[in-house]
Every structure is written in C-alpha cells, then in structure tokens.
Amino acid sequence: MVVRFVLQFDRISLPEDSPALRAEVREFLAAESEHLARPNSDFGTGHDPAFSRKLGARGWIGMTWPKQYGGAERSFFERYVVTEELLAAGAPVSAHWIADRQSGPLLLRFGTDAQREAYVPPIARGESYFSIGMSEPNTGSDLASVRTTAKRTGDGWLINGTKLWTSEAHRNHYMITLVRTDAPSDNRHAGLSQIIVDLKNDGARIRPIRNIAGSEDFNEVVFEDVLVPEDRIVGEPGNGWQQVTSELAYERAGPERFLSAFRVFVELVRAAGEAPEPQLAAAIGRIAAHLMALRRMSISVAGMLEDGQSPEVEAALVKGLGNDFEKLLPEVARLAVPTGPGAEHRRFRQTFADTLLLSPAFTIRGGTREILRGVIARGLGLR
Amino acid sequence: MDTRQLLIDTAERIFSDHCDKAVLDAAERGEFPERLWNVVRENGFHELAMADSGVDLKDAFAVIRVAGRHALPLPMVEILLANRWLQSSAELAVIGRLEGDRIADVPWAGNAKRALGIDWEGADGVSTSVSVEEIGTARNVAAESRDGLPVMAGAQPLGLNEPAFEMLALGRVASMAGCLERILELSLQYANEREQFGRPISKFQAIQHNLAIVAGEVAAASRAADAAIDALEGDRFALEVAAAKARVGEAAGIVAESAHQVHGAMGFTHEHQLHHFTRRVWAWRDEYGNEAFWQERLGRHLAGIGAEKVWDFLATRG
Incomplete structure (x- = not known):
C-alpha cells in the first residue's frame, strides 16, 4: 500500500485588481504617518481607536460583510490585501482586529437579526471592539474543560467563573464568552454556549496582567453573579463548541500568522545597506525565501475558503509553520548583525527588542504549536 | 482533465511500473538503465521541454517532479533541457558545468553521444561530442553519475537566449x-x-x-x-x-x-x-x-x- 500525501495547497494568486487596492492602502498609510511612529507588525500590538475609526471610514473593517450591516461586500482576497498591507507597515490594528476577524463574522453567522443590527455596524465603523473569552485558569489548550457557568434565570443569564489571558478586555467593549450552560456530560463538547458580555457595564471584574514586555494587554476577567440579559446568547444554547471551532480555518491561516516579526526584517534590510557582506545578504535571502513560500500557502488557504472548502488541517499547518517562522526571523536577523565596535544599528536593535519580547506569544496564542501539530498529525492519519 | 494532470498521471503510472529498487540499485552500481531509458523515449518524455513538443514548458517541469517522486535514475533535468537547447532528440545528450575547456558534473557521460557545458555566469554554453576515453568518472552522494570530460575540437556555442x-x-x-x-x-x-x-x-x-x-x-x-x-x-x-x-x-x-x-x-x-x-x-x-x-x-x-x-x-x- 502506498500512502499518498493528502495536504493540498492550490496554486492560487491574488486577483488581478489587487494592485489598485494595495496602492490605495499605501497612500492612506503614508497620510496617516502620525499613527505609525513605532511600527510593529504584531496584530496584538498598537491599540489606537482613532486609527481604527479611520480604517472603518474607508470601509476596511468588515470588508466582506453585507452592506446592510455596514460591510463593503468585497471579496476575501481584498480583505487579505488590506490586512497584509496594514501588518507589513506595522500599523496599530489591535483595537478592532478581533472584532473584524472573528466576532463580526460569528455574529453574522450565528447571531439573531437584532444582534446583527445592534453589534455589527459599530464594528465596521471601527468604533466597537471585542475580546475572545475562551481560556480560564484551568483551561488553555483543552478548551472543552471550561468551568465558567451561565444559568438561565427569569431575568437572563447568571454568569460565574473566571476567564484568563483575555487580550484587551480592559480596553474593549464586549467579550464573546464561552460558558457552560449545561452540566458536563460524557460528551465533553456538549452544553457549551457563547454569550456576549458588555465589559463596561455588566459588572465583570477586569484585572490587567503585566506581560514580559512590561505592558498590560491581557487580563483576568472575574464573574461573580454577573447577570446579563437573555438576548445576549449567540446561536443555540449548547451549540458553543461547533461555533468556536467553525471559524478556525479563518483564524489560523491569515497573514497575521507569519508577519508578526516583519518589521525586524525591514530594519535588517535597512541595516544591511545597498551592498551587504555575503552572510548578511544570505540572512536576508533566507528570510525572504521563507516568507514568499508562507505567503503563498496562506493565500492558497484563503482561496480554498473563498471556494467554500474547509481546509482545517492546511490552516493549522500554515499557522504552525508561520508562527515558527515568526521566531526564526528575529533570530536569523540578530545573528546577521554582529554586535561590537562599529555601527550601532539602533533602529534595528529597537525593533528587534520590541519583537523579541512579544515572541513567546507567537506560538501560543490562537492554538499552541503542540495543539497544531496534533491537528496536522490527525490530518496525516496518524491519530 | 487538463494537460498537466494527464501528463502527471501518465508519468506516475509509467515510472511506478518501470522504476523499482532493483533498477535503482543497478544504476547506482554504474549500470546505465537502458530499459528505463527506452520506456522514457517510447513515451516521448525526453522531448517534453522541446519548443515544438506541443507541451507547455511548465508541464515538462511537472513531469520532472514526478520523476523526482520515483528517484528515477535518469538525469531527466539534463536530458530534457539538453534536447530543448539542441533542438534535437536524436541522440542521448546531457548537461554539465562548463569550466574553461572542461565540463564537470556530467551525468552518464560514457553513455551520452553529446554533452552541453553550461557557463553558470555567462549564461551561454557549448555543445561537444563525447570521447569515451577521456571521461573521468565521479558520483554525487546519491551515487548518481557526475563525470568530467574535455570540450572536444569542433564544439559549437549554444547561443542560448534563456536563463x-x-x-x-x-x-x-x-x-x-x-x-x-x-x-x-x-x-x-x-x-x-x-x-x-x-x-x-x-x-x-x-x-x-x-x-x-x-x-x-x-x-x-x-x-x-x-x-x-x-x-x-x-x-x-x-x-x-x-x-x-x-x-x-x-x-x-x-x-x-x-x-x-x-x-x-x-x-x-x-x-x-x-x-x-x-x-x-x-x-x-x-x-x-x-x-x-x-x-x-x-x-x-x-x-x-x-x-x-x-x-x-x-x-x-x-
């Protein structure tokens, strides 16, 4: 018996009209240089509501959504062009990023008409920001083990429990919270639901947690008898697991999964000058060769999604490979620029340091390297 | 089904049928895979990269890829491109690296009738006949033949207009x-x-x-x-x-x-x-x-x- 390799990355390119849109985004970014004082390609860095509102005004948030809900009804590829341009420039996108990528599409797919009308248009305007309430003190990779509960009462849902590592909960407006609405049973994936929590008004206690970079981006969110209205539930009660897993391919293969360290590369090229030594040139070429392959794989997945397929394993593979590259890039760059007497390359060192301190998160957030390898192994028929 | 897929499937089937471990072992002992070469010729694979093959050059490389899947012990890259650059498939021609008046890393030089030496930096090369007596045999780590030979009197410049x-x-x-x-x-x-x-x-x-x-x-x-x-x-x-x-x-x-x-x-x-x-x-x-x-x-x-x-x-x- 001959085993055939099953993963497929179709030869897909971005459509012909993408250069025009690309140029439009670059022109916009050039005019908004005040928002790009310290460029960082990490999607989780740079909370800038003013910038997000400007993007919303251009129609670059919720680009693929129906016009009825503030979207622009553009293609998934066009969204790809805009998002990769923003990341490559190091623009501050963290405020709206999750709402645009995840919460809006979730509400459009599973939400009620009233929820769509209430929550989605402000997201598209760049005014309303969402967090993802999944992890807990005892729930990380094993998501089905969540213990936060929501009990139906006459007045709504009564929530108790703790969410942890919730990015931007202290700044954002809402959190779509994964809770247990039925007691655990033999089917671990049953009895979970998603509920919208108003982070400013519902009474959840939010405590920022300092990270190794010294900044406060993720949080602990504690619920003690927090009551939210009945109509905050998203989709059918008990359907939470299907809902959180349905969007994984969209979450996992986008440009934010391999571009987080990109500004280090830009600064490496700057430090190299026009005619670098062979080793330094080779470092630049090595990084570029990785990046070119990854970007094409990511676009292949985008194309498969646009085509209505569900390339879950391919998406996990791109994320795994992309996240590892995000850590390889700064390391290759670091060793290509010797420290010692001579040029300081201050701008390179600063950008490198900014990225280095964020880098441990690259292979943890959105599915750890180990979880992704498990998904790939299953796709290869090993599990 | 498009042309490329048809070619890939055909190559896959033929290479599976005619390239097994015994064929690989024999080639690595230095025996030219005559039967496999005949199969390749009968099916016209050696002509796929020629300008008048009727096949897109990209499809020819897709077939080279299938040959790689089977570790085919024939220098398909060098054969296909030699025929392309000679505009002829009349005899077995292969390619090596031109170094002054010698050509290095030529696969199966002793079985070839013609060798092309490509200048890696000058983007052109020469076509020479092969003198069996003057071949120095060598192999790479895969025991693939990589011989050396002199450029003979009467060698012609190739006049290549592609990289x-x-x-x-x-x-x-x-x-x-x-x-x-x-x-x-x-x-x-x-x-x-x-x-x-x-x-x-x-x-x-x-x-x-x-x-x-x-x-x-x-x-x-x-x-x-x-x-x-x-x-x-x-x-x-x-x-x-x-x-x-x-x-x-x-x-x-x-x-x-x-x-x-x-x-x-x-x-x-x-x-x-x-x-x-x-x-x-x-x-x-x-x-x-x-x-x-x-x-x-x-x-x-x-x-x-x-x-x-x-x-x-x-x-x-x-």
Whole structure:
C-alpha cells in the first residue's frame, strides 16, 4: 500500500485588481504617518481607536460583510490585501482586529437579526471592539474543560467563573464568552454556549496582567453573579463548541500568522545597506525565501475558503509553520548583525527588542504549536 | 482533465511500473538503465521541454517532479533541457558545468553521444561530442553519475537566449519537491506499520510531532516549487528560482533527517528504499547552487531594492 500525501495547497494568486487596492492602502498609510511612529507588525500590538475609526471610514473593517450591516461586500482576497498591507507597515490594528476577524463574522453567522443590527455596524465603523473569552485558569489548550457557568434565570443569564489571558478586555467593549450552560456530560463538547458580555457595564471584574514586555494587554476577567440579559446568547444554547471551532480555518491561516516579526526584517534590510557582506545578504535571502513560500500557502488557504472548502488541517499547518517562522526571523536577523565596535544599528536593535519580547506569544496564542501539530498529525492519519 | 494532470498521471503510472529498487540499485552500481531509458523515449518524455513538443514548458517541469517522486535514475533535468537547447532528440545528450575547456558534473557521460557545458555566469554554453576515453568518472552522494570530460575540437556555442543556469536549478527544485513528498509518504507508512511497546509508533506523540514538522516542510517546498515553475519565462523567474532553491534546499535537510529518525536502524540499511530518496535530496540541494548561494543572490537583490521597497517586492502578485 502506498500512502499518498493528502495536504493540498492550490496554486492560487491574488486577483488581478489587487494592485489598485494595495496602492490605495499605501497612500492612506503614508497620510496617516502620525499613527505609525513605532511600527510593529504584531496584530496584538498598537491599540489606537482613532486609527481604527479611520480604517472603518474607508470601509476596511468588515470588508466582506453585507452592506446592510455596514460591510463593503468585497471579496476575501481584498480583505487579505488590506490586512497584509496594514501588518507589513506595522500599523496599530489591535483595537478592532478581533472584532473584524472573528466576532463580526460569528455574529453574522450565528447571531439573531437584532444582534446583527445592534453589534455589527459599530464594528465596521471601527468604533466597537471585542475580546475572545475562551481560556480560564484551568483551561488553555483543552478548551472543552471550561468551568465558567451561565444559568438561565427569569431575568437572563447568571454568569460565574473566571476567564484568563483575555487580550484587551480592559480596553474593549464586549467579550464573546464561552460558558457552560449545561452540566458536563460524557460528551465533553456538549452544553457549551457563547454569550456576549458588555465589559463596561455588566459588572465583570477586569484585572490587567503585566506581560514580559512590561505592558498590560491581557487580563483576568472575574464573574461573580454577573447577570446579563437573555438576548445576549449567540446561536443555540449548547451549540458553543461547533461555533468556536467553525471559524478556525479563518483564524489560523491569515497573514497575521507569519508577519508578526516583519518589521525586524525591514530594519535588517535597512541595516544591511545597498551592498551587504555575503552572510548578511544570505540572512536576508533566507528570510525572504521563507516568507514568499508562507505567503503563498496562506493565500492558497484563503482561496480554498473563498471556494467554500474547509481546509482545517492546511490552516493549522500554515499557522504552525508561520508562527515558527515568526521566531526564526528575529533570530536569523540578530545573528546577521554582529554586535561590537562599529555601527550601532539602533533602529534595528529597537525593533528587534520590541519583537523579541512579544515572541513567546507567537506560538501560543490562537492554538499552541503542540495543539497544531496534533491537528496536522490527525490530518496525516496518524491519530 | 487538463494537460498537466494527464501528463502527471501518465508519468506516475509509467515510472511506478518501470522504476523499482532493483533498477535503482543497478544504476547506482554504474549500470546505465537502458530499459528505463527506452520506456522514457517510447513515451516521448525526453522531448517534453522541446519548443515544438506541443507541451507547455511548465508541464515538462511537472513531469520532472514526478520523476523526482520515483528517484528515477535518469538525469531527466539534463536530458530534457539538453534536447530543448539542441533542438534535437536524436541522440542521448546531457548537461554539465562548463569550466574553461572542461565540463564537470556530467551525468552518464560514457553513455551520452553529446554533452552541453553550461557557463553558470555567462549564461551561454557549448555543445561537444563525447570521447569515451577521456571521461573521468565521479558520483554525487546519491551515487548518481557526475563525470568530467574535455570540450572536444569542433564544439559549437549554444547561443542560448534563456536563463539556462536558473532553469537547471529549477529542475532540481522540481525533482526535490517530488522526492520530498515521497519521503514523507514513506515515513507515514513506516510509522503506521512499525510496532513498539504494543502499538504502531505513529501513536506516540513525539513521532506525530516530528511527522507534522516534516509535513510542514514538504508542503512549503511543494508550494515554493510550484511558484518557481509558474514564474518560468516571466520577469521574476531568476528571483523566484532563488527563493525556491533556498527554501526547498532547507526543507530537504530537515525532512531527510527526520525521516531517518522515524525509520530507525531499518532506514539506515542499504536494503531499505528510503536512502534512494534521502541521498538524492542531500545531493540535489547542493547542485546548481546550494541554499547559501541562492539566499545570498536573493538577499543582494533585496538589499539593492532597499528597506522601504522590500515589502512591495514580496507582495507582488504571483
């Protein structure tokens, strides 16, 4: 018996009209240089509501959504062009990023008409920001083990429990919270639901947690008898697991999964000058060769999604490979620029340091390297 | 079904039927695979890259990739491109690197009637007859024939008007992509069959993770190879080949290493077929420029473009 390799990355390119849109985004970014004082390609860095509102005004948030809900009804590829341009420039996108990528599409797919009308248009305007309430003190990779509960009462849902590592909960407006609405049973994936929590008004206690970079981006969110209205539930009660897993391919293969360290590369090229030594040139070429392959794989997945397929394993593979590259890039760059007497390359060192301190998160957030390898192994028929 | 898929399926079937371990072992002992060569000729594979073949040049490279999947012990890259550049398939012609008045790394020089020497830097080359008495035989780490011979009196300049060196490198890229895919498949198969501690070793997480890494490298190599093939005859061809040869070469080392680890001592034996594939990618990553060579070339180009424009290069459609 001959085993055939099953993963497929179709030869897909971005459509012909993408250069025009690309140029439009670059022109916009050039005019908004005040928002790009310290460029960082990490999607989780740079909370800038003013910038997000400007993007919303251009129609670059919720680009693929129906016009009825503030979207622009553009293609998934066009969204790809805009998002990769923003990341490559190091623009501050963290405020709206999750709402645009995840919460809006979730509400459009599973939400009620009233929820769509209430929550989605402000997201598209760049005014309303969402967090993802999944992890807990005892729930990380094993998501089905969540213990936060929501009990139906006459007045709504009564929530108790703790969410942890919730990015931007202290700044954002809402959190779509994964809770247990039925007691655990033999089917671990049953009895979970998603509920919208108003982070400013519902009474959840939010405590920022300092990270190794010294900044406060993720949080602990504690619920003690927090009551939210009945109509905050998203989709059918008990359907939470299907809902959180349905969007994984969209979450996992986008440009934010391999571009987080990109500004280090830009600064490496700057430090190299026009005619670098062979080793330094080779470092630049090595990084570029990785990046070119990854970007094409990511676009292949985008194309498969646009085509209505569900390339879950391919998406996990791109994320795994992309996240590892995000850590390889700064390391290759670091060793290509010797420290010692001579040029300081201050701008390179600063950008490198900014990225280095964020880098441990690259292979943890959105599915750890180990979880992704498990998904790939299953796709290869090993599990 | 499109032409390319039809060609790939046909090649897959024919190479499966005519290239087994016995054929590979014989070739590695130095016996020219005459029967396989006849099969290749009967099916016209050796003419696929010729201008009048009626087949897109990109499809010819897709067939080279299938040959790589089977570790075909014929120098398909050198045969197909020699016939293209000679505009003739009348006799067995192969290609090596022109170094002054000698040609190095010529596969099966003793069986060829004609050898082309390609100047890697000057982008042209010569076509010479072969004098069997003056051949110095040599092999690469895959025991593939890589002979040396003199340029004979009466040799003709080729007058090439395409990037020959880059096209040869693309040949290795395509071959490696196919070969790496096969190495993954062999590893998956072995991991599912081999039992230790009462279960297939594929059930151990450490093995699963190693194979997941291999799958990632193979997928990246495959996509990089496709992109470089698609760039044939385009403006960016030389740079796409640089990126692909660098990326696929890097994947080759990781994949071969992990495949041997998964196969244990079994894969270290000459009797097992794994080494026919792993030794080839080890050899091919170094031929027509290794990773360091192509990384430097690509890196120099990007440094010349400058920091502000480097993203524009990377994001160009294709």
